[in-house]
Amino acid sequence: MRITVIGTGYLGAVHAVCMAKAGHEVLGVDQDAAKIDALAAGRAPFFEPGLPELLAEGLASGRLSFTTDAAEAATFGEVHFLCVGTPQQPGSNAADLRHLHAAVEALAPHLHRPCLVVGKSTVPVGTAAALAAKVAELAPVGAAAELAWNPEFLREGFAVEDTLRPDRLVVGVTGEHAEEVLRRVYAPVLALGTPWISTDLATSELVKTAANSFLATKISFINAMAEICDATGANVTTLADAIGHDVRIGRRFLDAGVGFGGGCLPKDIRAFHARAQELGVGSALDFLEHVDTVNLRQRARTVDAARELLGGELAGRRVTVLGATFKPDSDDIRDSPSLHVAELLLAEGAEVRVHDPEGLANTKSAHPGLECVESLEDACTGADLLLHLTAWQQYQELDPAEVAASVRTPLLLDGRNALDAGRWAAAGWTVRLLGKPAPAPAG
Structure with a gap:
């Protein structure tokens, strides 16, 4: 099929290359000419495993191309995927839908033949119905330009896999024709046995926001338990293992640490609550405020733990933060717990060095006050405290004895509870964990 992908940010770029991989002819569309030029030249605009290879393959095959021209996109496509961002509004918890409406307003006036417009962006419930009316109003072809909703469930670091082999496909449609078209689009994925859930527009919108809210709740729950464990001497990892055997709960994402971040979970739970308030049922989601x-309290607790390890004073102490991105296998620093902690440390007078395998370029731009160090060895040299805040594999492979030889003081705060604490303690480190007793240092 001939498919356009409107918006070539994280979601759009991944979706475009994967649709080309699936055998479709794909045209990526964006107003950012620099981004389009980079993609057309085979340069991925962000770090995502597998994306550069699929981008190169799509371009070489001739099935993938890019443009800034909405009229060209309208002429080209049978199916138009809306993949623009829906960030949090400045000064509000609500979602900012300006870019989404702008994309529809740019595309719809050029729709002169029947087609399907498919939203993938995360939106407040009710948005799809409003956009369907706008498309029908602005498109010369009228109601023959149908609208459907097909929420994405991508995990950064696994986005290519999640697109080509998703755990489910959800579509919100208003008629059989739209569903038939989407089944054709996703035929290679459905051939793998992927569950297909067809529903109304409102339910399809709610699936994404409900899923993110449940996940955020699960993560905050175990972090709340970590706080209780710290107060009682209990072990949050053993607690998670025990309750995770209950099939009603499950063990995944019950890992205590510095908390969640990124461009999705924080803004999505806030926007969901804001939308519920607009609908007059805000009290139903008041718990999301506590989530x-x-x-956010986990970040403050991490700073408190760092201060305690350093004898109650951060000013003038050299702290090395291992990890800048909100999660490993990404260069995304949006709402990064690591960088929030780093800024809090800096505000208390600490000398903060930040290392990350992929996220330093973005960090330098967004956090000019932080010292970004490319070399992991240089970042650790002379440190009074190491803070492990993003669980990159590179950090788990560190030799504690070798690192101990370069630091000023062998103090480690593992904000992800992901390192082998016993191994570090055996090498002479004083280790602090969140929600669990730390092993005693050797000797």
Whole structure:
């Protein structure tokens, strides 16, 4: 099929290359000419495993191309995927839908033949119905330009895999024709046995926001338990293992640490609550405010633990932060717990060095006050404290004895509870964990 992807940010770029991989002819569309030029030249605009290879393959095959021209996109496509961002509004918890409406307003006036417009962006419930009316109003072809909703469930670091082999496909449609078209689009994925859930527009919108809210709640729950464990001497990892055997709960994402971040979970739970308030049912989601509060408190608790390890004073102490991105296998620093902690440390007078395998370029731009160090060895040299805040594999492979020889003081705070604490302690380190007792240092 001939498919356009409107918006070539994280979601759009991944979706475009994967649709080309699936055998479709794909045209990526964006107003950012520099981004389009980079993609057309085979340069991925962000770090995502597998993306550069699929981008190169799509371009070489001739099935993938890019443009800034909405009229060209309208002429080209049978199916138009809306993949623009829906960030949090400045000064509000609500979602900012300006870019989404602008994309529809740019595309719809050029739709002169029947087609399907498919939203993939995460939006407040009710948005799809409003956009369907706008498309029908602005498109010369009228109601023959149908609208459907097909939420994405991508995990950064696994986005290519999640697109080509998703755990489910959800489509919100208003008629059989739209569903038939989407089944054709996703035929290679459906051939793998992927569950297909067809529903109305409102339910399809709610699936994404409900899923993110449940995940955020699960993460904040175990972090709240970590706080209780710290107060009682209990072990949050053993607690998670025990309750995770209950099939009603499950063990995944019950890992205590510095909390969640990124461009999705924080803004999505806030926007969901804001939309519920607009609908007059805000009290139903008041618990999401507490989920958000617990998550943010983990960052403050991490700073408190760092201060305690350093004898109650951060000013003038050299702290090395291992990890800048909000999660490993990404260069995304949006709402990064690591960088929030780093800024809090800096505000208390600490000398903060930040290392990350992929996220330093973005960090330098967004956090000019932080010292970004490319070399992991240089970042650790002379440190009074190491803070492990993003669980990159590179950090788990560090030799504690070798690192101990370069630091000023062998103090480690593992904000992800992901390192082998016993191994570090055996090498002479004083280790602090969140929600669990730390092993005693050797000797």
